[in-house]
Amino acid sequence: MPYKVTVCGAAGGIGQPLSLLLKLNTDITDLALYDIVNVPGVAADLSHINTPAKVTAFLPDNHGLKNALADAQLVIIPAGVPRKPGMTRDDLFKINAGIIRDLATAAATYCPNAFMLIISNPVNSTVPIVAEVFKSKGVYNPKRIFGVTTLDVVRSSRFVSDIKNWIDPVAVRIPIVGGHSGPTIVPLLSQIEPAQDFTREEAEALTKRIQYGGDEVVQAKNGAGSATLSMAHAGARFAQAVIAATLRGEKGVVEPTFVALEADSANAAALQASVDGLDHFALPVELGPHGVERIHPIGSINAFEKELLAIAIQDLKGNIQKGVDFVAASK
Numbered sequence: 001m002p003y004k005v006t007v008c009g010a011a012g013g014i015g016q017p018l019s020l021l022l023k024l025n026t027d028i029t030d031l032a033l034y035d036i037v038n039v040p041g042v043a044a045d046l047s048h049i050n051t052p053a054k055v056t057a058f059l060p061d062n063h064g065l066k067n068a069l070a071d072a073q074l075v076i077i078p079a080g081v082p083r084k085p086g087m088t089r090d091d092l093f094k095i096n097a098g099i100i101r102d103l104a105t106a107a108a109t110y111c112p113n114a115f116m117l118i119i120s121n122p123v124n125s126t127v128p129i130v131a132e133v134f135k136s137k138g139v140y141n142p143k144r145i146f147g148v149t150t151l152d153v154v155r156s157s158r159f160v161s162d163i164k165n166w167i168d169p170v171a172v173r174i175p176i177v178g179g180h181s182g183p184t185i186v187p188l189l190s191q192i193e194p195a196q197d198f199t200r201e202e203a204e205a206l207t208k209r210i211q212y213g214g215d216e217v218v219q220a221k222n223g224a225g226s227a228t229l230s231m232a233h234a235g236a237r238f239a240q241a242v243i244a245a246t247l248r249g250e251k252g253v254v255e256p257t258f259v260a261l262e263a264d265s266a267n268a269a270a271l272q273a274s275v276d277g278l279d280h281f282a283l284p285v286e287l288g289p290h291g292v293e294r295i296h297p298i299g300s301i302n303a304f305e306k307e308l309l310a311i312a313i314q315d316l317k318g319n320i321q322k323g324v325d326f327v328a329a330s331k
């Protein structure tokens with residue numbers, strides 16, 4: 001069955017290794033790579049790999065964005081600028097908000113039914129931007145728009161196995177809820193599978209490391225960008241989860257992701273009430289043939305996690321509204 005995936009920002013630090021991992025995915029038949037620079041070389045290189053996906057390159061000229069997006073079933077967006085030391089993800093809003101708005105406008109026009117996977121920061125604002133653009137074009141379907149928070153999940157599995165070294169980092173699962181920026185990343189260590197006890201000191205240290213894992217990489221790269229290789233892995237993992245549920249019809253595929261809570265209409269009111277009325281939040285999401293199938297509630301959490309959640313909710317209010325206001329002001 002044909003399955004077209006489009007990567008916007010494909011020549012970047014994330015875009016290149018992500019495109020490589022997607023080229024290795026044999027469910028994908030057509031891999032369209034779009035960027036404003038350098039993408040023909042990336043596509044020529046990847047096109048020599050002997051897997052089924054046909055790789056094509058698109059630059060902005062000659063209706064490149066339109067042709068890259070046309071008939072795409074899945075669009076992944078890692079376009080935009082990354083952080084340098086001393087910056088917050090919100091500092092990227094000034095440049096990335098406009099990039100995401102314009103890419104979302106094109107996607108709403110040329111592939112309105114595609115699953116949209118948003119990597120570009122600040123995710124807490126860029127996802128609401130995509131939602132508002134799709135609404136303004138009359139093609140909004142909250143089941144199909146995802147903020148990719150998988151890197152937080154990947155990191156949490158790895159970091160927990162650093163302190164409990166008998167734990168297999170592949171098997172361990174920690175729900176990460178909230179959003180994707182330091183204080184809004186809330187790991188629910190009390191819900192770790194397989195079950196595990198942490199002292200308060202362990203839980204605090206581990207939580208801090210998960211919340212600020214991105215900063216570790218930004219500092220180590222020392223001005224040359226932020227996480228790219230681990231993000232490519234995380235993005236490919238989330239893309240495969242979406243493909244497994246939507247194309248292959250696999251059941252029980254659950255990944256934490258930042259979504260509009262109205263995507264689960266039966267539970268939206270209760271979900272929103274649990275996060276002080278926020279309309280977007282990262283929670284473990286069960287994926288189905290149409291995208292979001294069911295959003296898992298926060299569940300039972302301890303006093304420490306309640307404190308973290310309260311802080312995350314306050315930050316998220318401003319981040320989400322900033323995205324909404326940006327699109328309103330662009331009209």
Ligand SMILES: NC(=O)c1ccc[n+]([C@@H]2O[C@H](COP(=O)([O-])OP(=O)(O)OC[C@H]3O[C@@H](n4cnc5c(N)ncnc54)[C@H](O)[C@@H]3O)[C@@H](O)[C@H]2O)c1
Pocket residue numbers: 008009010011012013014015034035036037078079080081082083092096099103118119120121122123148149150151152180225226227228231
């Ligand atoms: N969600 C996450 O967990 C996560 C993790 C890591 C990085 N990020 C974010 O991903 C983004 C990209 O990071 P990177 O390290 O790949 O940056 P990068 O600068 O290496 O690459 C970005 C690419 O986007 C391209 N680009 C810029 N404007 C574009 C446009 N209008 N259309 C298409 N392409 C465009 C650039 O040419 C470049 O190739 C950043 O915003 C970063 O903060 C998110």
Ligand SMILES: O=C(O)C[C@H](O)C(=O)O
Pocket residue numbers: 082083089121151180213214215217218226227
């Ligand atoms: O830290 C960053 O700015 C990039 C990304 O959001 C990450 O978590 O690594």
